[in-house]
Amino acid sequence: MTFVPKPRVHHPLLDVNEIGLKRRDYEAAVSTLCAGCGHDSVSAAIIQACSELSLPPHRFAKLSGIGCSSKTPSYFLGNSHGFNSVHGRMPSVATGANLANRDLIYVGVSGDGDSASIGLGQFVHVIRRQLNMVYIVDNNGTYGLTKGQFSATNDRGSVSKKGVPNLYAPIDLVSMALQLGASFVARSFSGDKQQLVPLLKAAFLHKGFAFLDIISPCVMFNNHTGSTKSYDYVRDHLEEVVRSNYIAPRDEIEIHYEPGTSKKVQLHDGSQLNLTKLSESYDPSDRIGAMSYVQQALADGVVVTGLLYVEEDINECHDILQTIRQPLNQLTEDALCPGADKLKKINNMFR
Amino acid sequence: MDTTNIFNPNYFHKVVDCQWACPAHTPVPEYIRLVAQGRYTEAYMVNWESNVFPGILGRTCDRPCEPACRRVRTEEKPVAICRLKRVAADHKGDISPYLPRNPAKKNGKRIALFGSGPASLAVARDLLPFGYEIDMFEKDPGGGGMMRSQIPAFRLPADVLEEEVDLIVNMGINTFYNYEITSMKEMLDMNYDAYFVGTGAPRGRDLDLPGRKEVSDHIFIGIDWLSSVAFGHTTSISGKVIVMGGGNTAMDCCRTSKRLGAETVTVVVRSGFDVMKASDWEKEDAMAEGIPILNNRPPKEFIHENGKLKGVIFERVQPEMVNGRLKYVPTGEPDVFIEADKILMAIGQENHCPWIERDIGIEFDKWDCPVLDKETLQSTHEKVFFGGDSAFGPENIIWASAHAHQAAISIHLYCQGKDVKRDRPPEGMNLISTRMGVHEWSYDAQHDPAERYIVPHADLRRSLKNIKVEVELGFDKDLGYSEAQRCLNCDVQTVFTEKLCIECDACVDICPMDCITFTKNGSEEDLRTQLTAPANNLEQDLYVSDELKTGRVMVKDEDLCLHCGLCAERCPTNAWDMQQSIVHIPQLGSYTE
Numbered sequence: 001m002t003f004v005p006k007p008r009v010h011h012p013l014l015d016v017n018e019i020g021l022k023r024r025d026y027e028a029a030v031s032t033l034c035a036g037c038g039h040d041s042v043s044a045a046i047i048q049a050c051s052e053l054s055l056p057p058h059r060f061a062k063l064s065g066i067g068c069s070s071k072t073p074s075y076f077l078g079n080s081h082g083f084n085s086v087h088g089r090m091p092s093v094a095t096g097a098n099l100a101n102r103d104l105i106y107v108g109v110s111g112d113g114d115s116a117s118i119g120l121g122q123f124v125h126v127i128r129r130q131l132n133m134v135y136i137v138d139n140n141g142t143y144g145l146t147k148g149q150f151s152a153t154n155d156r157g158s159v160s161k162k163g164v165p166n167l168y169a170p171i172d173l174v175s176m177a178l179q180l181g182a183s184f185v186a187r188s189f190s191g192d193k194q195q196l197v198p199l200l201k202a203a204f205l206h207k208g209f210a211f212l213d214i215i216s217p218c219v220m221f222n223n224h225t226g227s228t229k230s231y232d233y234v235r236d237h238l239e240e241v242v243r244s245n246y247i248a249p250r251d252e253i254e255i256h257y258e259p260g261t262s263k264k265v266q267l268h269d270g271s272q273l274n275l276t277k278l279s280e281s282y283d284p285s286d287r288i289g290a291m292s293y294v295q296q297a298l299a300d301g302v303v304v305t306g307l308l309y310v311e312e313d314i315n316e317c318h319d320i321l322q323t324i325r326q327p328l329n330q331l332t333e334d335a336l337c338p339g340a341d342k343l344k345k346i347n348n349m350f351r
Numbered sequence: 352m353d354t355t356n357i358f359n360p361n362y363f364h365k366v367v368d369c370q371w372a373c374p375a376h377t378p379v380p381e382y383i384r385l386v387a388q389g390r391y392t393e394a395y396m397v398n399w400e401s402n403v404f405p406g407i408l409g410r411t412c413d414r415p416c417e418p419a420c421r422r423v424r425t426e427e428k429p430v431a432i433c434r435l436k437r438v439a440a441d442h443k444g445d446i447s448p449y450l451p452r453n454p455a456k457k458n459g460k461r462i463a464l465f466g467s468g469p470a471s472l473a474v475a476r477d478l479l480p481f482g483y484e485i486d487m488f489e490k491d492p493g494g495g496g497m498m499r500s501q502i503p504a505f506r507l508p509a510d511v512l513e514e515e516v517d518l519i520v521n522m523g524i525n526t527f528y529n530y531e532i533t534s535m536k537e538m539l540d541m542n543y544d545a546y547f548v549g550t551g552a553p554r555g556r557d558l559d560l561p562g563r564k565e566v567s568d569h570i571f572i573g574i575d576w577l578s579s580v581a582f583g584h585t586t587s588i589s590g591k592v593i594v595m596g597g598g599n600t601a602m603d604c605c606r607t608s609k610r611l612g613a614e615t616v617t618v619v620v621r622s623g624f625d626v627m628k629a630s631d632w633e634k635e636d637a638m639a640e641g642i643p644i645l646n647n648r649p650p651k652e653f654i655h656e657n658g659k660l661k662g663v664i665f666e667r668v669q670p671e672m673v674n675g676r677l678k679y680v681p682t683g684e685p686d687v688f689i690e691a692d693k694i695l696m697a698i699g700q701e702n703h704c705p706w707i708e709r710d711i712g713i714e715f716d717k718w719d720c721p722v723l724d725k726e727t728l729q730s731t732h733e734k735v736f737f738g739g740d741s742a743f744g745p746e747n748i749i750w751a752s753a754h755a756h757q758a759a760i761s762i763h764l765y766c767q768g769k770d771v772k773r774d775r776p777p778e779g780m781n782l783i784s785t786r787m788g789v790h791e792w793s794y795d796a797q798h799d800p801a802e803r804y805i806v807p808h809a810d811l812r813r814s815l816k817n818i819k820v821e822v823e824l825g826f827d828k829d830l831g832y833s834e835a836q837r838c839l840n841c842d843v844q845t846v847f848t849e850k851l852c853i854e855c856d857a858c859v860d861i862c863p864m865d866c867i868t869f870t871k872n873g874s875e876e877d878l879r880t881q882l883t884a885p886a887n888n889l890e891q892d893l894y895v896s897d898e899l900k901t902g903r904v905m906v907k908d909e910d911l912c913l914h915c916g917l918c919a920e921r922c923p924t925n926a927w928d929m930q931q932s933i934v935h936i937p938q939l940g941s942y943t944e
Contacts, residue, residue, distance in 0.1 A: 002790065004916060005797070006861060007800070007863045007913055007915055008800060009425055009426060010864065010865075011911060013884055014884065034923065035921045036855040036857045036921070036923025037857075038855065040857060040861075041857070044856070044859075191854060219855065219923040223853070231853045232853075232900070235900075
């Protein structure tokens with residue numbers, strides 16, 4: 001917890017983006033999380049990604065459940081909509097909000113406790129529904145807010161701060177997201193912003209359900225030598241399989257693509273994603289291949305990171321439900337209550 | 352880049368921009384904190400130790416610290432450092448318990464000081480506690496030198512001047528006032544153990560233009576005229592006055608003329624407004640008193656009739672860059688005639704020692720300045736040392752203090768039979784953590800975004816009537832506190848310990864000025880462009896750590912750091928700590944022997 005507020009003064013060379021905002025305008029209250037928490041790096045990466053994309057903060061809806069991770073929406077994009085919901089129920093609230101107003105950018109921040117334990121059912125179904133949102137899990141493998149019990153994503157054999165080993169196999173949220181049909185699945189590490197920021201940019205521009213599992217060490221309870229979610233362990237066991245570079249529409253630069261290792265993905269706003277395969281046997285457009293690669297890596301104790309799977313031009317929730325283009329919350333009374341005659345007609349259809 | 356050696360005394364000293372810029376290296380942030388705490392006496396003594404004349408300098412210093420202030424780079428206007436010095440002087444209590452005491456027994460060495468200005472007085476202050484017998488020779492009837500004779504009372508009241516001059520004189524100097532030295536040889540024959548020449552730059556420049564001789568009764572040399580005002584020989588000036596020159600003496604001349612009854616006063620300067628030598632605030636104060644400053648007007652001729660001055664013809668020029676050099680080129684417009692009854696010439700001054708014979712071993716260079724060792728201030732005659740304006744030409748009071756400390760060390764070493772160069776005490780530096788708890792620091796880390804406070808002035812109608820009414824009233828305690836809070840505490844350093852860092856990026860994320868980057872090491876040129884924010888100010892160093900676990904290094908651009916301590920607050924492992932750097936500038940007595 002920091003009591004000194006962050007000064008408003010900034011570097012004199014800090015640029016304004018296309019909508020006239022500086023990166024500092026995307027900040028919010030100073031974090032009350034423990035000093036050095038990985039979650040704060042994730043918030044900083046979100047701030048950087050949004051400002052570099054020139055996304056309007058007031059068109060964001062930040063949603064979260066309960067936990068350290070779920071506090072973080074208070075610490076980025078101070079001028080956005082937000083809802084800090086019930087434990088594990090962020091996906092339902094996000095679904096409701098998204099159905100009512102499909103024009104906002106939805107970013108949900110959850111944790112391993114919030115998504116892999118109490119909210120696992122919600123997590124599964126929001127993916128199944130292909131809700132158009134960015135779903136971030138700040139994954140530290142521990143219940144930091146209740147003093148460091150193992151969470152469901154903690155690896156078997158990983159020990160607690162006091163040396164007690166974890167007896168259960170972990171839930172791998174990336175594998176679940178792949179298996180349930182998410183159209184954008186990535187894993188990253190809070191300590192590597194060079195990877196995280198481009199991933200977040202791609203996720204914000206992806207149409208459909210974008211899932212990011214971000215290993216984010218808990219400095220207080222799970223950053224010791226026996227932990228598999230510590231800064232040191234993750235850095236030692238990390239394997240980046242696909243590097244993604246976000247290319248804005250204005251950056252029309254010729255990039256030489258090595259055939260077979262690079263791939264362009266067109267995003268719906270005209271920007272591009274340049275994917276570089278760092279592992280020969282990996283293909284980020286092959287869902288089944290990705291699933292087995294991730295599972296094998298899990299068995300080998302390797303933390304696979306990068307944009308693991310991406311599929312553009314899919315039907316998101318609104319496409320599936322065939323709702324009209326106009327956000328429902330903007331419909332007027334005439335459109336929503338067409339009158340007794342119309343109702344009678346509709347009722348007659350079911351007779 | 353190589354790992355930064357933060358234990359080099361100059362590394363962190365350079366980060367404290369104000370202290371680095373101050374010739375006497377006054378620990379500015381330290382005394383500003385004391386002012387904020389209401390500990391004026393201590394704040395005064397911190398100043399007194401370094402610059403010897405806090406009350407005088409708090410009103411008259413040239414303030415090299417203020418343009419250097421980091422606040423100019425992070426926001427816009429510097430902290431009003433000079434005025435805070437005055438706050439300490441105005442509100443201090445009894446300083447006598449803090450003053451050095453003279454030993455009961457003298458050490459048997461006799462030193463002669465020539466001139467009683469800031470340089471001589473400061474040398475005396477440094478030497479007296481070591482038991483030296485000091486004889487000070489002064490041509491005027493009182494001590495203080497140019498501080499008394501050239502700075503008018505509306506900028507420096509007599510009581511402030513006398514308090515600080517007398518404090519040193521009464522430490523036990525044998526004063527010889529009204530003593531005009533005519534021969535250095537004679538003085539050397541008096542067999543003192545060492546001599547210090549602090550006679551300043553007492554000769555005002557003159558201008559030989561057509562008509563100069565004919566109207567010499569109406570033309571005065573600025574510093575001589577100010578001096579005769581200071582000693583009460585001149586009490587009025589009548590008619591239309593032209594002040595020629597653009598330095599602080601010109602500003603003092605025009606404002607004094609206005610107070611002594613001149614009908615009109617005009618300042619005419621050969622160069623442009625921006626390049627005038629006068630301090631900005633002196634120019635502002637003169638203009639606020641309704642005195643016009645005409646620029647780019649070099650004088651051409653004095654016009655007179657029957658031995659009476661009529662006025663001056665000035666050329667019209669404009670500044671132009673010719674082959675990379677600033678030149679003043681005639682505009683081709685007709686010359687201007689400005690009516691005048693009196694002219695005050697304030698176009699510069701020179702050090703001038705006609706009383707030093709040129710054949711007694713004291714060499715002079717082609718500009719008629721003594722040949723000196725820059726560090727020791729020793730002349731080519733081993734017993735003779737110089738300081739203040741008489742050393743390297745006209746500077747200011749704070750330079751005189753700085754010279755005096757060096758000269759005093761040299762004189763001491765010389766008198767003790769030591770080598771004045773080799774045996775000089777080294778500079779030193781201490782780092783002391785300011786951490787008092789998890790989130791508590793022994794300094795006020797919070798950044799205050801307030802703008803520079805305006806200092807109140809005396810009512811113009813009243814101050815223009817009486818030369819003794821001080822114009823600037825200074826900050827009261829409340830304003831002083833508020834202004835002190837603007838200080839960024841640049842002497843509380845961000846100290847990084849590599850082996851504790853877990854590279855979590857918390858410091859990078861929280862830094863409001865984007866000073867910190869973790870990156871692959873490279874050449875300085877590469878690093879400066881690859882940081883989170885470009886480090887374009889080449890005068891400010893990059894702080895580069897040793898290699899970290901990931902093979903990267905921490906690079907911090909010292910240029911814009913607010914010293915807010917947030918990096919240390921957000922560091923989970925205390926790899927960052929806020930530590931006060933205390934620079935030890937050698938001074939006689941600052942090291943035990």
